[in-house]
Every structure is written in C-alpha cells, then in structure tokens.
Amino acid sequence: MTEIQNRWQQLQQRLPPGVNLLAVSKMQPASAVRELAACGQVDFGESRVQEALPKQEALSDLKNLRWHFIGRLQANKVRAVVKAFSWIHSVDSMTLAERVSRIALEEGCCPSVLFQVKLRSDPAKGGWDPQSLRENWPALSRLPGLHSSGLMTMAPLGFDVHERQGLFRDCRNLADELNLTQCSMGMSGDWPEAAACGATWVRVGSALFGARPPLPS
Numbered sequence: 001m002t003e004i005q006n007r008w009q010q011l012q013q014r015l016p017p018g019v020n021l022l023a024v025s026k027m028q029p030a031s032a033v034r035e036l037a038a039c040g041q042v043d044f045g046e047s048r049v050q051e052a053l054p055k056q057e058a059l060s061d062l063k064n065l066r067w068h069f070i071g072r073l074q075a076n077k078v079r080a081v082v083k084a085f086s087w088i089h090s091v092d093s094m095t096l097a098e099r100v101s102r103i104a105l106e107e108g109c110c111p112s113v114l115f116q117v118k119l120r121s122d123p124a125k126g127g128w129d130p131q132s133l134r135e136n137w138p139a140l141s142r143l144p145g146l147h148s149s150g151l152m153t154m155a156p157l158g159f160d161v162h163e164r165q166g167l168f169r170d171c172r173n174l175a176d177e178l179n180l181t182q183c184s185m186g187m188s189g190d191w192p193e194a195a196a197c198g199a200t201w202v203r204v205g206s207a208l209f210g211a212r213p214p215l216p217s
C-alpha cells in the first residue's frame with residue numbers, strides 16, 4: 001500500500017457515518033488520483049478548470065470518478081465547469097446561479113449545486129450573506145437545470161476550535177432551515193470538527209495527499 005492509500009484508509013476509518021470524503025486533488029498529479037481511485041475513492045475536488053481538464057483527460061479510462069468544482073467560479077468558466085463537473089460547491093451569487101442554470105439547460109447537464117455562504121466576516125472569501133440567501137431562496141430553489149443540494153462554507157484563518165464549531169453549527173442550521181441535506185465544510189486542519197457539527201462532505205487535500213507541491217515560479 002502506498003503512503004497516500006494508507007492515509008486514505010486511516011481517514012476513512014475516522015469518518016463518522018453519513019460524512020463523505022471529497023479528496024481535493026488540486027496541485028496533485030493524475031497518478032495520485034489513480035492511487036486513491038484504486039482504493040475505491042470516487043469523489044475528487046479541483047479548484048481550477050485549466051488544471052482539472054487535462055487531469056480528467058489523463059484519467060478518462062476511469063469511468064466512475066465524480067468531479068467536484070470547489071474553487072472560485074468565474075462567469076467565463078461556467079460552461080467548462082458545467083460540462084466537466086457533476087458537483088459545484090462554490091455558487092456564491094444569484095447572477096452566477098442563474099448562469100449555471102441557463103448553461104446547464106443548454107448543455108443538457110444537471111449539476112448538484114452547493115451555495116457558498118459567508119457566515120462570519122472574512123475579506124479573503126466570497127459567499128452569500130445568510131440573509132441575502134434567505135431572501136433569494138424562493139427564486140434560487142426554483143432554478144431549472146440544477147439540483148440545489150446544500151451549502152458550503154470555510155472557516156476564516158485564525159479561528160480557534162470553538163469559533164470554528166460555532167460557524168459549522170450555524171452552517172448546518174441554515175441548511176436545515178432551507179431543507180437542504182448537504183453541508184460541505186471542513187478541510188485538512190478542521191474536518192473532524194466539521195464532521196461532528198453536521199458536515200456531509202469534508203474537503204481534504206494535504207492531509208490525504210501530503211503537502212501540495214509549490215507553484216512553479
């Protein structure tokens with residue numbers, strides 16, 4: 001068993017029932033995805049289209065992989081994302097949601113969509129303000145061409161464990177209020193807390209694959 005496969009197995013054993021592992025393979029080679037696919041991992045997360053597409057192509061012999069887009073979604077990338085990803089975790093505005101809906105209908109796809117929410121002020125991250133999500137919900141939940149499946153959130157850097165737990169509980173409560181099943185929250189450093197607070201997806205990269213290789217200079 002390889003090191004990555006060993007880490008995957010240990011992580012799987014720690015995951016509570018009902019919590020799915022999204023293996024975040026950004027900045028990792030296709031060969032690392034292949035190692036995990038051999039263990040039975042199906043769900044992989046990528047944050048940049050231009051990196052994901054060649055990787056998906058290199059792995060096109062693996063028919064059952066499910067790709068999740070987790071990065072900031074630019075308007076001009078929506079078509080490529082809708083065509084190549086079955087889940088989108090980062091829909092953070094009404095304009096973007098309408099665009100995903102229109103393009104998904106054109107392409108004959110029906111992605112599962114999570115709405116990224118910003119539950120604490122954080123200049124570094126995007127996301128719906130909860131009140132604005134509530135106000136837009138009647139229109140948002142009726143958009144054709146996509147499954148409105150849940151919420152996604154990220155804890156601001158520097159939060160302590162209690163602050164993160166509070167944030168994750170708020171995300172779970174908001175999802176429940178809107179009758180949404182899925183909550184995508186928790187990464188390598190905080191996934192156990194997120195899992196304990198109602199995550200259905202934890203997005204784990206470095207704790208699984210090891211440190212990401214540095215960006216080329």
Ligand SMILES: *Cc1c(COP(=O)(O)O)cnc(C)c1O
Nearest residue numbers: 024047070187188203204205206
């Ligand atoms: C990179 C990334 C992750 C995984 O981060 P790790 O700390 O390596 O586990 C999770 N979610 C998003 C949105 C990311 O961009």
